[in-house]
Amino acid sequence: MQKETATLDTPRARFLFHMPLPRSSVRFLGRKLFRMLFTLQGLGAFALITLGVILKKWPVARRLVWPLIFQETARAGVRLLPMFLFLAGALGLLVIGQTVSWLTRVGAINYLGTIMIIVVVRELGPLIAALLLLARIGTANVVELGTARATGEIEALEALGIDPVHYLVMPRVLGMMLGAFALTIYLILGSLASGYLWAFLQDVPLRPAEYFRQLAGALTGLDFALVGLKTLAFGFIIAIVTCYHGLAQPLRLEEVSYATVRAVAQSVIACVIMDALVIIVYLAV
Amino acid sequence: METTASKTSPPLIEMKDVSVGSMRDQSTIVIEGVDWAVTAGDYWVLAGLQGTGKTDFLMMTAGLTPPGAGSYHLFGEAMPIFDERRLPTRLRQGLVFDGGQLFNHLTVFENIALPLRYHRNLSLGQAAEQTKRWLKAVELDAWADSTPGTLGRNWQKRAGLARALSLQPEILLVDNPLGGLDLRHAWWWLGFLDQLSKGHAIMEGKRLTVIVTASDLRPWKDRAKQFAILKERRFVVLGTWHQLEAASQELLHELLMTERQT
Numbered sequence: 001m002q003k004e005t006a007t008l009d010t011p012r013a014r015f016l017f018h019m020p021l022p023r024s025s026v027r028f029l030g031r032k033l034f035r036m037l038f039t040l041q042g043l044g045a046f047a048l049i050t051l052g053v054i055l056k057k058w059p060v061a062r063r064l065v066w067p068l069i070f071q072e073t074a075r076a077g078v079r080l081l082p083m084f085l086f087l088a089g090a091l092g093l094l095v096i097g098q099t100v101s102w103l104t105r106v107g108a109i110n111y112l113g114t115i116m117i118i119v120v121v122r123e124l125g126p127l128i129a130a131l132l133l134l135a136r137i138g139t140a141n142v143v144e145l146g147t148a149r150a151t152g153e154i155e156a157l158e159a160l161g162i163d164p165v166h167y168l169v170m171p172r173v174l175g176m177m178l179g180a181f182a183l184t185i186y187l188i189l190g191s192l193a194s195g196y197l198w199a200f201l202q203d204v205p206l207r208p209a210e211y212f213r214q215l216a217g218a219l220t221g222l223d224f225a226l227v228g229l230k231t232l233a234f235g236f237i238i239a240i241v242t243c244y245h246g247l248a249q250p251l252r253l254e255e256v257s258y259a260t261v262r263a264v265a266q267s268v269i270a271c272v273i274m275d276a277l278v279i280i281v282y283l284a285v
Numbered sequence: 286m287e288t289t290a291s292k293t294s295p296p297l298i299e300m301k302d303v304s305v306g307s308m309r310d311q312s313t314i315v316i317e318g319v320d321w322a323v324t325a326g327d328y329w330v331l332a333g334l335q336g337t338g339k340t341d342f343l344m345m346t347a348g349l350t351p352p353g354a355g356s357y358h359l360f361g362e363a364m365p366i367f368d369e370r371r372l373p374t375r376l377r378q379g380l381v382f383d384g385g386q387l388f389n390h391l392t393v394f395e396n397i398a399l400p401l402r403y404h405r406n407l408s409l410g411q412a413a414e415q416t417k418r419w420l421k422a423v424e425l426d427a428w429a430d431s432t433p434g435t436l437g438r439n440w441q442k443r444a445g446l447a448r449a450l451s452l453q454p455e456i457l458l459v460d461n462p463l464g465g466l467d468l469r470h471a472w473w474w475l476g477f478l479d480q481l482s483k484g485h486a487i488m489e490g491k492r493l494t495v496i497v498t499a500s501d502l503r504p505w506k507d508r509a510k511q512f513a514i515l516k517e518r519r520f521v522v523l524g525t526w527h528q529l530e531a532a533s534q535e536l537l538h539e540l541l542m543t544e545r546q547t
Binding site (some may be wrong): 060061062063064144147148151152153155156157158159160161162167250 | 308309344347349372375376379380382384386387388389390399400402403404406407408411445448449452
């Protein structure tokens with residue numbers, strides 16, 4: 001574990017992360033590029049280690065670890081449900097509120113369902129859910145694990161022969177993936193319902209059956225597959241990036257806040273890149 | 286310097302020309318050229334001033350960091366042990382951290398039960414009976430449901446001791462057990478470690494090999510059997526208390542808090 005996780009505690013890493021900024025812009029950009037590659041290498045290695053642990057140690061200490069998975073799923077799922085339902089209402093009102101008057105003017109009210117599917121199901125729903133999870137649970141991950149690292153709790157786990165990735169990371173990764181998937185579905189359903197409510201309040205001549213027919217017509221099998229894939233991937237990415245920054249490098253207490261900022265920025269970038277890749281796949285298929 | 290016991294029984298810990306890196310930066314060597322053998326039933330005190338690498342040495346001995354150079358064998362197995370297959374060998378050795386290093390999100394009870402639950406796949410209820418025994422042994426039963434943050438340092442260290450003992454190790458490494466303790470707790474630790482070394486009832490009479498670090502040697506007189514000091518990146522084995530008193534090292538006077546005789 002010590003060998004696997006202390007990837008940023010090497011002379012090369014110290015040079016990249018702690019040397020003063022160079023004056024030459026080429027060197028500056030070069031340093032930035034190498035930092036990015038170094039971080040990607042670390043994140044990739046950490047993700048592979050985590051996947052290996054999930055596969056290999058799944059049945060180990062199940063009376064201790066499985067309840068932790070349920071606990072993390074509740075933390076990243078059920079407990080956030082009220083906030084997500086509120087946001088679902090707001091998102092539906094926002095999308096419909098902006099589009100209904102324009103669609104009415106051009107006589108394209110029949111496209112209301114299609115617009116809801118494109119905006120809410122394919123794009124905003126999964127992305128907003130991921131960003132909220134990052135804000136509420138991802139940041140807490142970095143702070144909890146970073147503090148544990150800084151106060152020597154991780155060394156204590158290792159001394160007791162307990163794999164920190166198995167005990168601390170695996171429940172968070174699985175909990176975050178399940179939580180992201182479930183909350184995105186609730187967010188999408190809530191937004192679609194509140195969208196119709198807003199349309200109804202604006203006297204849009206659209207019956208529930210017609211609205212449902214439009215939604216069903218716009219949805220394809222690929223949408224279901226990609227929403228599932230995307231939400232699970234977002235949950236995995238956020239959990240891996242936040243756990244990596246909290247756990248996989250030596251930290252002092254005063255460095256925890258910087259690690260949190262880095263983890264949030266990298267999680268957002270990774271999620272947006274993932275989203276773009278899914279759009280490319282969608283357009284290609 | 287080797288004891289009589291070491292000549293008759295195989296060493297549990299054997300280090301040859303070992304270098305020790307700092308916990309924070311493995312490339313910084315804090316101790317080098319360690320030749321040391323520990324046999325069953327030994328009671329070692331490793332003394333040194335602050336910053337001499339006592340904790341780094343203990344962490345390396347516990348297998349948390351690899352030796353920088355040289356060979357280190359624990360129960361005949363090459364260290365460090367990071368793979369799961371050989372983990373049971375490493376767990377024959379328990380480590381008590383200076384500050385207890387308890388898990389802050391767990392209660393004292395859950396902290397002590399954790400290694401049992403992980404390695405024996407027990408539910409909290411199944412581990413309760415053994416955990417209660419340990420809590421009673423370290424007089425922490427009244428604080429079982431408290432989180433570490435609500436306990437004083439004195440009690441946190443005791444919880445750390447109970448947690449390390451819960452897997453019934455054969456060697457116990459204790460980092461600075463008397464550091465920052467009031468007199469009552471310091472006496473308790475000296476007495477408890479003494480009993481562990483001689484065979485405590487809670488360990489079913491099994492005698493533990495005890496290795497502690499200290500910055501003051503005086504409390505260990507008449508208790509520990511072997512002494513070594515860490516000084517200027519060297520690990521110097523002194524032997525028994527009588528041999529220690531006979532040694533004319535200047536550092537010893539500092540560790541014994543005595544005036545240097547000219």
